[in-house]
Amino acid sequence: MNQNNQNPAVAVWIVTPKGAGIAQRIAASLENVTVHAGKSADGPEGALFFDSLAGAVEKHFRSYDAHVFVMATGIAVRMIAPLLDSKHVDPAVVTIDESAGFAVSLVSGHLGGANAWAKKIADITGACPVITTATDRAGVPAVDLLARQHGLHADNPEAVRAVSMAMISGQKPLRYDPYQTLGQELGQWTQEITTPGFGNQPGIYVYHHCPDLPENVLVLRPASLAVGVGLNSGTDAGQLCEAVYSAFARHGLSVKSIREFATICEKTHEPGLREMAQHFARPLTGYSRARLAEIKNVPTPSETVEKHMGITSVCEAAAIKAARSGQILVPKQKTKNTTVAVAALDFLS
Template identity: 30%
Template sequence: MKIAIISVSDKGYELSLKLKKKLDQDSTIIKNDLFHKNVKKIFPILFYEYDAIIAIMASGILIRSIAPLVESKTSDPAVLNIDDNGNFVISTLSGHLGGANSLTQKVAELIDATPVITTSTDVNKKLGIDVIARDLYFEIDNTSEILYFNKAVLDGNEISFTVNPNANFDYLYYYLNENALKINISISYSSKISPDEIFAEVDGHEITLKKRKLVVGIGCRRGKECVKIHDGLKKSFDDLNLPLSRIDMFSSAEIKKDEIGLLELSDKMGIPINFVDLERMKMFESKDIQKSEFVKSKFGIYGVCEPSALITAGFDSKLIYKKTSYNGVTIAVAISK
């Protein structure tokens, strides 16, 4: 997630510095920039350049600033509102698909504030269909039906999921088991359903959830054992609150194609690994990757795990977990558009 923190008062700016320092330590925060004052000029830029905006200011200023920019729950960024004293963190816009609700909980914990969330499914401790899509990184084909599905969830109606019997949906079963008391779902199987889709239906209303490609980029020291790589992988997915069965593919640079630990990991987990050509990695450009001069001096590329994950995930993919080191192993995670 790319976050912009904007403040208008000196006290608010002090709080933004404190918050940025804490968020910078979070591997799921890819970019975290500070802005101060000039809200009318800055907001139109932030609204289209960042996944989330944390506004430390009076709610009136925030609402007037974003009102002309709001378009759709499928495209608007998450917007949070915090008072200058840091007493309350309010999820203001894009609570579910944009991730404002979960970010509100995270930020409130970091600054010891009270989270304020008003979406009906959340306050009634239910699980919205759009939350499932966001948590498991699925696209929703018919977003106009979200409201009806979530109303059905609130009413306790059963949502029917149909999946392909030959596809691995272990991560879905795990997720639903963890949230069993929040939603009533039945699961059936049909070979007519694409392996990368979930067909959902309730009372004649339909939604298709389409899986986005999730790629784990891995770099490691020469001779790193499979178990050590797996340890780093497990820690990173604990941070993402995802089971390892959600991984679609591993990736690394071609210089690692004979790395026994990586090959063993791929074989044991039954997950394919793509080794990206060095020339392609040399030409790859992204403002989001962390550049290592050491790796550049040895191999002519600025990094392994982040660029290989982004390239393998495909055009316009984005990082959801920045390069993080685990005792000689580096992990990054990218998701397709």
Template identity: 35%
Template sequence: MKAGIICFTEHGVLLAEQLVNGLAAHGILCEAWLKKKEYRSALPVEVAFLEGTLSEWTAEQFRSKDLLIFIGSTGIAVRSIAPYVQSKKTDPAVIVVDEQGRHAISLLSGHIGGANELTLLVAELTGAEPVITTATDLHGKFAVDAFAARRNLYMDSMPAAKEIAAALVDNLKVGMWSAFPVTGVIPPELDTEGEEPLGFSIDVQKTSPFEKTLHLVPKAVVLGIGCKRGTERAVIQELVEEVLEINGIFRESICKIASIDLKKDETGILELAESYQVPFLTYPAEELKKAVCEDGFAESAFVESVTGVGNICERSALLAAGVQKLLIPKTARNGVTVAAAVMDLTICMED
């Protein structure tokens, strides 16, 4: 995680220095700046003087940082970030600490961006009193967006997430369903019996166990891909997305793409992996032969004669996922083969 800190007074510099060192101990890489010229003469090494405008600084921090900390007034922070606020899904966490270090306020992205938890950490490091205003936290209720963010689960509907939060604040029960094993204590406000009209599912597939379902999607699907040399990305992607759609799989669930090492420089697959922002793994034929499939492989004598192994897509998907059961068996078209496997995953309810 990367953080940017801005301060405006001499005492603010001391707080910034304290936070840079304290947050670093928690694995958060911080950069800090001072805006006021009159305090620039004796800055510690942890704090630089800001040459540009505060607006320029804020714009750059929104692009490059996960956390912004304003050591100053809430008004300065609000006016600074207002032009750049876009979405709860993408905005960084923003925290305001007053110049005397008395209060640490979670201002933006309390749940998904982690500002609420980070505010507690900032308060601990500075001795400030944490100020958190999100309703579920104030009522001590389960927060589905925070739950998803901490587990890197994609949420398919912010309106549904808000509806769930409102229901929980109103002391209503919300349904929960998971395709994966669940450990830990399930909050009492969540109903796992499937009797509620509103709820959330945890799955890579578009299952809808409730009348209104929020889908929380883990990154757990591995695509195995084979193709003729020189196949364009568009041709590969067309088959991949068709296969995902037919099988009701969220594209956001893809965590890896795998193939044989003969394809390690295959431009079309590399471009697809880059567009999906996932790693591309390759294995030698001898390694692929070690893969095991519960239902057997769709082998090809021709493919084996060329590559040394009779099936690339299914074997590479299973090997990269570390499992023995396919989620999607081989589909072939236009010289492209696609298969998928889902990694073993356990959902822990406790942080």
């Protein structure tokens, strides 16, 4: 299952012939739909049949991005209850009765997309969508959904509740957001601050630094940092990862804000470097010597690098280049086999 999938996988569950007609309409209107039908349900062509609904749901629950149960909500609740983990990882679950009266967003309304799926199913079948999440009923933005849409990684997703409840009650949570990542959507709902002083108020912190913040402040990490890397041939991923973690910890930065890794082209084939990038799930970019030489006045030029590579810097120049000429936050950090530098983008896009 991949909740960010551009072609999400949907399971439609039916247990009676009456539900088969609704399943057929859903399958004909959406892509990547699999109908799971009970033996007596007379499912549509291509349906997968099961003997036990509970057993089939347990087997396939994590294999789909969304589940649509064409049956009583109570039955669906009993099927999925033992399988639920948290709203941050659970697939969307929607129920629709066999008369197509109501399409109910049951589980993972925001992050899993069940609210949106309920509306889609309602449009297809003529049902009335039922959305019960508090922010939707109150007409305030869903902060967790906005964060995901903007590629922000939450350090403490449990703080979403404090922020949402503040907005629902008419308060304006404080928002420290130097890149204005959420400014357009949350501008009227929050009070912007220019320094991260929250006191005891609920708030939202959108930045790459790691200050101590109250529990009711939602910490969101933008992809705002480029990491330049230099290494000796044959350096393993463990050494490289340790160098990155150490540099970030020493300078109070979050590795969740890493946007990409960058180095000189000649080093991109190094297995350790590729493995390190995979560990952080971030892309690796290689720049030619000519491109790196465009970066002038690096903080710590190296005569040794210039002698062997023909340029005065690899890691710092690569970081600056990848950050679109952004500011160096961490100048070259050197170990026996690695060098690491970090630059911050001036703007996000």
